Amino acid sequence: MSKAAVHNTGSPRIRSGNDSEPGVRVLLTLLSVTLFGTVCNTVVNVPLRDISTDLGVPLPTGVLAVTAFVLVLAAAMPVMGWIGDRFGHTRVLITAQLLLLAGMIGAALAPTMTVLALSRGVQGLGCAAAPPCVMAMLSAVYGPARRTRTMGAWAAANGIGQALGPPLGGLLSQPLGWRGVFWILVPVSALLVVALIALVPRAMPHPTRLHWPGALSFTVGVALLMSAAALGPDGDVPLWAVGVLAATGVASLVLFALVSRARVVARRNIAAFVPPALFVTPRFFRSGVAACAQMFCLGATLVAVPLHVTGALERSTAVAGLLAFALPAAMAALAPVVAGSASGSDPGSCCAPAW
Numbered sequence: 001m002s003k004a005a006v007h008n009t010g011s012p013r014i015r016s017g018n019d020s021e022p023g024v025r026v027l028l029t030l031l032s033v034t035l036f037g038t039v040c041n042t043v044v045n046v047p048l049r050d051i052s053t054d055l056g057v058p059l060p061t062g063v064l065a066v067t068a069f070v071l072v073l074a075a076a077m078p079v080m081g082w083i084g085d086r087f088g089h090t091r092v093l094i095t096a097q098l099l100l101l102a103g104m105i106g107a108a109l110a111p112t113m114t115v116l117a118l119s120r121g122v123q124g125l126g127c128a129a130a131p132p133c134v135m136a137m138l139s140a141v142y143g144p145a146r147r148t149r150t151m152g153a154w155a156a157a158n159g160i161g162q163a164l165g166p167p168l169g170g171l172l173s174q175p176l177g178w179r180g181v182f183w184i185l186v187p188v189s190a191l192l193v194v195a196l197i198a199l200v201p202r203a204m205p206h207p208t209r210l211h212w213p214g215a216l217s218f219t220v221g222v223a224l225l226m227s228a229a230a231l232g233p234d235g236d237v238p239l240w241a242v243g244v245l246a247a248t249g250v251a252s253l254v255l256f257a258l259v260s261r262a263r264v265v266a267r268r269n270i271a272a273f274v275p276p277a278l279f280v281t282p283r284f285f286r287s288g289v290a291a292c293a294q295m296f297c298l299g300a301t302l303v304a305v306p307l308h309v310t311g312a313l314e315r316s317t318a319v320a321g322l323l324a325f326a327l328p329a330a331m332a333a334l335a336p337v338v339a340g341s342a343s344g345s346d347p348g349s350c351c352a353p354a355w
Contacts, residue, residue, distance in 0.1 A: 025199045026141055027150070030134045031157040033093060033192055037127035038161025039168060040100065040185065041069055044120075046170035046306040046321040047178040054178065057113045059307070066303055067230035068117040072124035075223035078274065081132035082210050089133040089140075089203040094196045096133075100126030101189040108182035137203065163329040166302055170321020214273035217256035224249030301327055 052062030
């Protein structure tokens with residue numbers, strides 16, 4: 001397939017040299033990037049107790065191997081959408097995979113918990129580009145007619161990654177040790193870089209102005225609040241320091257609301273990074289709360305269950321990984337069903353009974 005250009009003017013489109021239908025290789029590559037990023041997120045959950053013991057830190061500190069990834073992922077993801085538009089989604093995905101590859105090597109070689117947490121943060125930064133860039137590419141390549149089904153496939157890949165991460169980490173860490181888990185993932189990351197270069201159409205950059213005051217205040221506010229939540233249970237961080245982080249995060253989000261008001265951004269002739277009014281829109285609010293609750297429960301379960309199984313129940317990491325497999329596996333299996341139910345109708349109606 002020839003290289004193609006993505007033009008983000010209104011609704012982005014893929015326009016190939018021969019106007020042929022995009023092949024399944026593009027879809028599989030983009031879904032593989034999604035799946036791999038999700039695996040990287042959850043692969044350390046099961047061997048977390050072994051990591052803490054090996055690095056000589058208490059378990060609450062060892063949890064930073066999980067939270068560092070998630071914190072950077074969540075804080076950087078909104079900005080990554082603009083970066084993808086600015087520099088081209090394919091180019092950003094390739095760069096992100098190289099970052100992920102570097103983070104894997106750093107984690108495998110980490111001599112201390114601090115280095116491991118920093119390496120996991122680098123991995124989170126690399127994975128932050130995947131959701132906005134992959135979804136934009138899927139919409140551009142397959143168009144509105146198949147958008148619901150391709151997004152269902154994306155959701156399934158995300159769920160499969162959630163399902164594979166814990167058992168993969170448990171099964172590999174038992175014979176290879178927790179460092180071996182990262183070494184196994186290094187060549188997979190390298191293979192995805194090659195696949196992105198060889199198979200995915202080039203996305204032309206679509207330079208757009210960024211409302212920097214809103215982007216910075218929003219990103220810093222989210223990062224500080226999540227840092228406070230992550231460091232709160234850790235006895236090594238004074239309570240007053242956690243309070244300062246949380247208060248500064250709230251102040252940054254208040255600043256975001258002030259600088260992003262319609263009248264303020266109108267004077268600059270630039271769109272707000274995220275319109276504050278969007279957060280109180282009923283549909284957005286319901287969807288946001290549902291997604292937050294779902295991911296909170298899933299994340300907490302995928303950390304707490306393996307720790308309980310390897311600790312109180314004194315089972316192996318392999319057993320813990322397999323037990324943690326059930327919930328995300330069910331999510332992956334049901335994602336295409338939900339996508340099919342929503343196809344041709346209002347997707348929000350699928351969640352209506354829950355509200």
